[in-house]
Amino acid sequence: MTSLLPKIRIHPVFWLVIAAGTLTGHLWETAIAFLIVFIHELGHAVAAKGFGWNVIEIELLPFGGVAKLDEHEAHPFYQEFVVFLAGPLQNVWLPLLSYAMLRLPFWGTEQHQLFLAQNSALLLFNLLPIWPLDGGRLLHVLLEIVYPFKPAYKKMLYFSAAALLLFSILTFWRYPFSINLWVIVLFILIALYKERRVLPLRFIRFLLAVSSTKYRFARLKRLRVSGDTPLSNVFSLYYKNAEHHIHITGIKDSDIDGKELVDKYFKGGCDGDTISDCR
Numbered sequence: 001m002t003s004l005l006p007k008i009r010i011h012p013v014f015w016l017v018i019a020a021g022t023l024t025g026h027l028w029e030t031a032i033a034f035l036i037v038f039i040h041e042l043g044h045a046v047a048a049k050g051f052g053w054n055v056i057e058i059e060l061l062p063f064g065g066v067a068k069l070d071e072h073e074a075h076p077f078y079q080e081f082v083v084f085l086a087g088p089l090q091n092v093w094l095p096l097l098s099y100a101m102l103r104l105p106f107w108g109t110e111q112h113q114l115f116l117a118q119n120s121a122l123l124l125f126n127l128l129p130i131w132p133l134d135g136g137r138l139l140h141v142l143l144e145i146v147y148p149f150k151p152a153y154k155k156m157l158y159f160s161a162a163a164l165l166l167f168s169i170l171t172f173w174r175y176p177f178s179i180n181l182w183v184i185v186l187f188i189l190i191a192l193y194k195e196r197r198v199l200p201l202r203f204i205r206f207l208l209a210v211s212s213t214k215y216r217f218a219r220l221k222r223l224r225v226s227g228d229t230p231l232s233n234v235f236s237l238y239y240k241n242a243e244h245h246i247h248i249t250g251i252k253d254s255d256i257d258g259k260e261l262v263d264k265y266f267k268g269g270c271d272g273d274t275i276s277d278c279r
């Protein structure tokens with residue numbers, strides 16, 4: 001447990017919220033938000049550690065947090081589900097903690113009510129299907145099960161942007177002067193924009209992971225492509241956590257192993273840019 005603590009970092013936006021809360025006298029709100037977010041993130045961290053994941057650090061944000069993970073690792077989908085759900089799950093039992101704390105001299109009904117309100121707000125907000133919130137990450141795992149890596153990533157980003165737009169319209173219509181909400185929406189918007197820009201890099205990392213992994217997956221995907229299909233298009237059909245058998249249409253006994261194809265490509269063993277040049 002203690003080995004997790006040094007890896008927790010407070011995001012500058014959260015420092016701002018803490019400073020603003022302190023200056024405006026909303027000390028309890030700030031302390032309660034910190035406690036809830038901290039335990040929420042600890043849930044993610046403990047689950048990730050339990051599966052032996054390499055958690056680089058955990059950044060605390062006023063509305064949750066972001067666990068930075070080693071991107072070179074390929075994790076089974078069920079582990080991702082558990083790790084991304086482990087945060088929101090803490091918010092399910094946390095009301096009991098606040099209830100138990102009512103015995104403490106400094107914890108009165110006012111603190112209890114504040115705690116309950118903030119806790120449910122954080123739980124509901126985090127489950128919105130907007131990346132990088134937990135709901136968005138869970139959606140991403142579902143998309144990766146159904147679609148190949150690259151289209152799953154794009155769909156996740158575009159869906160998140162659309163859901164964020166809808167969320168912004170609905171909340172600003174009700175709470176037009178909530179600076180907190182503006183800051184959060186802006187933060188997510190920037191995160192989505194940055195993520196869209198690094199997609200080509202993420203894709204290369206995914207292919208490198210396909211090439212470097214010694215593990216063989218039980219999930220098998222059969223792909224059928226024509227001989228003149230560019231390699232980049234073939235790789236765009238690759239799924240996460242899967243093996244690929246690629247059949248070139250019209251050619252007998254042309255089946256290629258997906259991992260071997262990526263290996264050959266990275267080692268410069270292809271004569272050109274199409275799959276026929278790589279046989």
Ligand SMILES: [Zn+2]
Binds near residue numbers: 040044065087
């Ligand atoms: Zn979370």
